[in-house]
Amino acid sequence: MTIEFQLTLNDVMTLHRYHMKHKSKEFKVQLVVSALVVPIIFAAFMYVTKGFETSTIIINSIISLAWFIMVPFVLYQSQLSKIKRKLQKQQKKGQLEVVKPCEINFSERGIKSVREYTTFQVDWEHIIDFVETNHFYYLYYNDSSAMILPKEIGHFNIEENHRYQRFVKEHLKPQL
Numbered sequence: 001m002t003i004e005f006q007l008t009l010n011d012v013m014t015l016h017r018y019h020m021k022h023k024s025k026e027f028k029v030q031l032v033v034s035a036l037v038v039p040i041i042f043a044a045f046m047y048v049t050k051g052f053e054t055s056t057i058i059i060n061s062i063i064s065l066a067w068f069i070m071v072p073f074v075l076y077q078s079q080l081s082k083i084k085r086k087l088q089k090q091q092k093k094g095q096l097e098v099v100k101p102c103e104i105n106f107s108e109r110g111i112k113s114v115r116e117y118t119t120f121q122v123d124w125e126h127i128i129d130f131v132e133t134n135h136f137y138y139l140y141y142n143d144s145s146a147m148i149l150p151k152e153i154g155h156f157n158i159e160e161n162h163r164y165q166r167f168v169k170e171h172l173k174p175q176l
Helices: 009-022 025-049 054-092 158-172
Strands: 002-004 102-106 110-114 120-121 129-132 138-142 143-152
Touching: 002 143, 009 054, 009 102, 009 138, 009 143, 025 054
Parallel strands: none
Antiparallel strands: 002 102, 102 110, 110 120, 129 138, 138 143
């Protein structure tokens, strides 16, 4: 079976959003460290300056709590913005291969992705995780890399889309 499609920058960003929220160990470590830095600095400041007055404790607690609540959102948005800027630069230069037209060839052995300058193949048994969203399948072949497949192919009729979806899921179930 062969499908053809073209991803957009927003499609690629959808994977990055999912990955950061659910898969990225580095992001989670960064999040914990960032969230704890300000409270630890305030606690150290209070200890050094002997600032154990009630008003100082309340103000430091409020600031620390606000920081602890805001840091996940701020860090998540800043990381996504950085990724998007990098991808937009690559796209302007014509170097973002993932948004170029793609042909995917499915076989009993695996999946072969063919784009303008790159060809990539992954065997079914090397797919370590499978995520299904409303619009995509993410087929992880290592902890930080995934192949993005559309859940529905625009030029397929309903029956062809069902056959395509069944084929993908049937080949993934034994491995996962």
